[in-house]
Amino acid sequence: MSGGRVVRIAKGPAAASSAPLPDRSELSVWHPNRAGTQRAVRLTLLYVVFLAVLYGVFLGLDRTAPGGGSAGASAGLWGFSLVALVLGVGGALFALSQAPRGVEVGPTATVVVGRWGLRRAFPPVGQLAIREVRHHPAGILSSAPVVAVELTSSRGRRTTCFLEQGILAPTTPPR
Numbered sequence: 001m002s003g004g005r006v007v008r009i010a011k012g013p014a015a016a017s018s019a020p021l022p023d024r025s026e027l028s029v030w031h032p033n034r035a036g037t038q039r040a041v042r043l044t045l046l047y048v049v050f051l052a053v054l055y056g057v058f059l060g061l062d063r064t065a066p067g068g069g070s071a072g073a074s075a076g077l078w079g080f081s082l083v084a085l086v087l088g089v090g091g092a093l094f095a096l097s098q099a100p101r102g103v104e105v106g107p108t109a110t111v112v113v114g115r116w117g118l119r120r121a122f123p124p125v126g127q128l129a130i131r132e133v134r135h136h137p138a139g140i141l142s143s144a145p146v147v148a149v150e151l152t153s154s155r156g157r158r159t160t161c162f163l164e165q166g167i168l169a170p171t172t173p174p175r
Contacts, residue, residue, distance in 0.1 A: 035144035035164035040099035
């Protein structure tokens with residue numbers, strides 16, 4: 001058998017991979033995503049509390065089972081604890097990342113500022129393809145209505161995020 005061969009994958013210029021962000025002086029209005037953030041934080045807290053309760057129940061079952069305190073069971077418990085930790089942290093990060101900090105709306109671009117500071121540029125609101133995927137009324141999870149919207153960039157890339165209703169108007173009804 002011969003050795004592996006090198007395969008070269010051509011990549012375009014780095015500038016072609018992301019839309020250019022407009023200068024901040026061009027942006028006119030900042031819309032904070034208060035209700036979307038509130039919903040994401042409260043859902044994350046519910047998820048983490050439920051996972052902790054479930055972990056506690058399984059831990060109690062492990063400790064009361066015959067042979068629960070043995071060395072072999074202890075190694076299994078460490079593995080189970082690691083899985084629970086990964087699920088907790090991963091689920092929390094995923095839930096929080098779906099609600100951006102806010103949206104900067106201007107005459108030349110709409111910029112969605114993500115939870116972790118990532119800025120994604122889209123066409124102006126009048127030219128932006130916006131589709132409402134789901135509507136969440138105000139309630140226990142948020143003080144104002146929240147909509148899950150799908151934004152489509154000029155290149156066809158889709159992004160779904162939870163925004164306070166009215167930040168990006170008009171939205172089309174769900175399909």
